[in-house]
Amino acid sequence: MPNWNRLQTNSFLECSARDRAVGLVDEGSFVELGGPFDRLVSPHLVALGEAVENDDGIVTGVGRIGARPVFVISQEGRFIGGSVGEVGGAKMVGIIDMAIDFNDRLVAEFPDLPPSARPLVAISFETGGVRLHEANAGLLAHAEVMDALQRARHKVPVVALIGSRIGCFGGMGFVAAATDAIVMSEFGRLGLTGPEVIEQEMGKDEFDASNRALVYRTTGGRHKYVMGDANFLVDDTVAAFRAQLADLCALPVSSFEAMRRIGSPELVEKQLRGVALAAELKPSDARDVWRHAGNNDPVGLADGPLADFRKSVRRLAL
Amino acid sequence: METLLGQGRAAIDLIVDAGSFTEGTVGARTFDDPDFGPGAVVGTASLEGETVTVIASDAEAFNEKFPVVYSGIIGLEEGYKMAQAVYATLAADAEKAAASKRPIVLIVDTPGNGPGKVEEIFGMNKATGAYQLALAEARLAGHPIVAMVVGRAISGAFLCHGLQADRILSLTSEFQTMIHVMPITSVSRIIKKDVELLEALAKSNPVFAAGPAFFFKLGGVERLVETIDGMRPAIAAQIADIRKAKADKAATALTGPRGRGALGAERGGRTVRPKVQELLRSEFAAVEERFRPRAN
Amino acid sequence: MSLETIEFTVAGDGRSVSLSRRAHCGVVGSGDLEVLLEPKTADAAVSVRIVTPVKGFDALWKRVVEHFVAETGLSGLSIDINDNNASPAIVALRLRQALAEAQG
Numbered sequence: 001m002p003n004w005n006r007l008q009t010n011s012f013l014e015c016s017a018r019d020r021a022v023g024l025v026d027e028g029s030f031v032e033l034g035g036p037f038d039r040l041v042s043p044h045l046v047a048l049g050e051a052v053e054n055d056d057g058i059v060t061g062v063g064r065i066g067a068r069p070v071f072v073i074s075q076e077g078r079f080i081g082g083s084v085g086e087v088g089g090a091k092m093v094g095i096i097d098m099a100i101d102f103n104d105r106l107v108a109e110f111p112d113l114p115p116s117a118r119p120l121v122a123i124s125f126e127t128g129g130v131r132l133h134e135a136n137a138g139l140l141a142h143a144e145v146m147d148a149l150q151r152a153r154h155k156v157p158v159v160a161l162i163g164s165r166i167g168c169f170g171g172m173g174f175v176a177a178a179t180d181a182i183v184m185s186e187f188g189r190l191g192l193t194g195p196e197v198i199e200q201e202m203g204k205d206e207f208d209a210s211n212r213a214l215v216y217r218t219t220g221g222r223h224k225y226v227m228g229d230a231n232f233l234v235d236d237t238v239a240a241f242r243a244q245l246a247d248l249c250a251l252p253v254s255s256f257e258a259m260r261r262i263g264s265p266e267l268v269e270k271q272l273r274g275v276a277l278a279a280e281l282k283p284s285d286a287r288d289v290w291r292h293a294g295n296n297d298p299v300g301l302a303d304g305p306l307a308d309f310r311k312s313v314r315r316l317a318l
Numbered sequence: 319m320e321t322l323l324g325q326g327r328a329a330i331d332l333i334v335d336a337g338s339f340t341e342g343t344v345g346a347r348t349f350d351d352p353d354f355g356p357g358a359v360v361g362t363a364s365l366e367g368e369t370v371t372v373i374a375s376d377a378e379a380f381n382e383k384f385p386v387v388y389s390g391i392i393g394l395e396e397g398y399k400m401a402q403a404v405y406a407t408l409a410a411d412a413e414k415a416a417a418s419k420r421p422i423v424l425i426v427d428t429p430g431n432g433p434g435k436v437e438e439i440f441g442m443n444k445a446t447g448a449y450q451l452a453l454a455e456a457r458l459a460g461h462p463i464v465a466m467v468v469g470r471a472i473s474g475a476f477l478c479h480g481l482q483a484d485r486i487l488s489l490t491s492e493f494q495t496m497i498h499v500m501p502i503t504s505v506s507r508i509i510k511k512d513v514e515l516l517e518a519l520a521k522s523n524p525v526f527a528a529g530p531a532f533f534f535k536l537g538g539v540e541r542l543v544e545t546i547d548g549m550r551p552a553i554a555a556q557i558a559d560i561r562k563a564k565a566d567k568a569a570t571a572l573t574g575p576r577g578r579g580a581l582g583a584e585r586g587g588r589t590v591r592p593k594v595q596e597l598l599r600s601e602f603a604a605v606e607e608r609f610r611p612r613a614n
Numbered sequence: 615m616s617l618e619t620i621e622f623t624v625a626g627d628g629r630s631v632s633l634s635r636r637a638h639c640g641v642v643g644s645g646d647l648e649v650l651l652e653p654k655t656a657d658a659a660v661s662v663r664i665v666t667p668v669k670g671f672d673a674l675w676k677r678v679v680e681h682f683v684a685e686t687g688l689s690g691l692s693i694d695i696n697d698n699n700a701s702p703a704i705v706a707l708r709l710r711q712a713l714a715e716a717q718g
Contacts, residue, residue, distance in 0.1 A: 016641055017641075017674070024454055030607070031605050033598050033601045033602055034594060034597055034598050034601065035638070036648065036650060037636065037638070037650065037652070038640045040594055040597070041696075042590075043590055044523065044525045044526070046507070046616070046617050047519060047523055047616075048511060048519070049616050049617050049667050050509075050667060051617075051642050051666070051667050051696060051697065051698035051699075052617070052642065052665060052696055053641070053642040053648060053664075053696055054638075054648060054650065054696060059587055060443075061600065062605070062609060066611065067612070069609040071338070076641055078641045078642075078643035078646070079642050080642060085525075086525070086588055086591055087590055087591075087594055089591075090591040090594040090595050091594055091598065092589065093576075093595065094594060094598040094599070095598065096593040097548070097595070098404075098598060098599065102602075102606070102609070104443075106610070106611070110611060113611060117583060117611050125459050125639055128475070130499050132499065132500060132505050132508055132526070133505075133526060133527040134526055135498070135499035135500060135505065135524075135525070135526050136498070136499065136523045136524065136525050136526060136527075136532060136533060136536055136538060137536060137582075137588055138499070138501050139473065139476065139477060139481070139538075140481070140536060140537075140538045140575070140578060140579070140582065140588070141591075142477055142481075143450075143477055143481035143482060143575040143578075144575040144577070144579055145537055146447075146450045146451070146454060146477075146482065147454050147482065147575040147576060149451075149454075149460065150451055150454035150455055151454075151458070153455075163412075170474065171473075171474055172443075172477070173443035173447075174443050174446065174447040174450060174474070174477065175444070175447075177441065177443045177444045177447035177448075178447050178450070178451055190443070190471055191438045191441070191442070191443060192431055192437070192438065192442040192443040192446075192474065193431070193433040193434075193437070193438060194432075194443065197433055198433060198434065198435055198438065200386055201386070201433045201434065202434060202435060206435060207435050218435060218438050218439055223439070224425050224441075227439075227440070227441060229441055229444070242574060260447035260450060261441075261444055262401075262447055263369050263448070265402070265405040265409075266407075267448070267452055268398050268401050268402055268405065268452075271398060271399050271444055271445070271448065272395075274440055274441075275394045275395055275398065275440065277440075278382070278384075278394065278419075278436050278439070278440045279383040279508065282436070283439055284418055284435075286439045288438060289440075290439075295331075310457045
């Protein structure tokens, strides 16, 4: 196990999936389930002659934050881009299911159990979605994860943490959107279609995928915070993500409803006000939306220190 | 051989009882603006006499406000419109017992989600994500949901419009139906493996090849339908079967994504999934005590 | 088009430095690998198993692992590697990191 105290000051962006999993929960509390010694390699990669990893690129386990059991899913971008196949998808669903089941049993046994002692799920995303080497199985697994998230509703809070290299795209973009709360760093990116595909669809004049600033303006943490998609924008350290997660651990599941962006008819109506705004503004750049939200100097705001940004940014009200 | 690809509206009429489809009305809700989410067709019909909600894609529609929407693509408005149709269905039967909630029929012919810059700025992932959550909620509330693939069921669009159903039916590939994440030629280019090798491997392993037959083997499609006329009775039979499965408190017959997971193991296409989950359960059982409330 | 599995054993040099616990290190990124070290009680040999998409480097693998065993004096363990085209220097580095992890 890595040294927990040293992990806390590490850049979240640079951390491996396992370091994130260990560092997010209390010191010494993380127990890996389905870890490398279980040798859960993808049989489909084996059949294709592709390199395999014993955890299939997803670290799963359970730890504690205070009294709260925290079920952790952490994706590893360095292994085939954090892509999700049959094994990784089964691990994600298995963890969410266990959190729900454990919650049900604890609540039945201890009806007065305080929220801060009930299970919570934390997902550290780093993925482009479906693993193409086993695309069909990966797609079917995504549907199961969405189903599991709906089953967790009003029982077990699910928190998304996004601040790793690959960001969170493809089918996993749906999964992140469907969680209760989203914590991002400014280096996190969240979306559906990756920049290269948008460029291919719209042409380089409309969207230049090699323009890093443009890519971050469109899907990066600061932008998603302005849009209200990210609930919290934290510094790029394990400690900062952990502190935010620990704050959330104090809340009852009912408090998470107000943080959601989708998942009810009312929220759909709210998002549709955003869609109407999109049709009206026809933004050629995310800056147009920032300006509309009341930020007169979106360029300065985007480039300034994060602390200043958090203090002065106006978020889009829908 | 005939095909329904690109003909979502025609497919609705072929599936529901003749002349029964009322577009733009679901329960108490009406969709009156013809320019709102034109790529999504929602409404109410009867199917073998029973009232059902119908959701389909119109490949001939073009969304003037969001020009990435054409050819059946699900855009921002379309995704939310489809979600609204599901929530309207839930509201319409809110007072009914689980066993008598109306079915939802998804007619699937869509090539993708809206892939644009404005879509990413505002969050395309939320629009069709909202639709998936609505479908999952309706399914868990008791509404039988059947997806009928009549054309294209591609990647993320199939995830939104299809894969949250209780059961999925598909016309066989003779009707030019397509179910895949990517065509095998694109997979080949990206993962750097020869197409010939992939095609040879696909004979024994259905996880990456394109087509309804491979999804059937994986449990991703419950049944293949061989004739156009066969669609209506097949959907009606699934609705009856779903109701039976949901009424069974022991839940021995699963429906929805996890039912298809179990089917994947049964059909030999996805055998590792249940073993992984069983292993996680047994490992957690061994340490569970540590995570139970501590005595004071 | 299958994965290559290379298996061999290395006899310890009699110093019998043994592991107290198992350890894991590394991510199977491009040009990288993961290492699993596990103590075993059956005998003093070092059992090695390498899974790699790259063919034809059996002798090189053997040399790198033999050097590691000689350098550390380890015995009575199994070394399990998932490789993705790592260079010998990276292999040696990850082996040492895994050992540090097991002893840390």
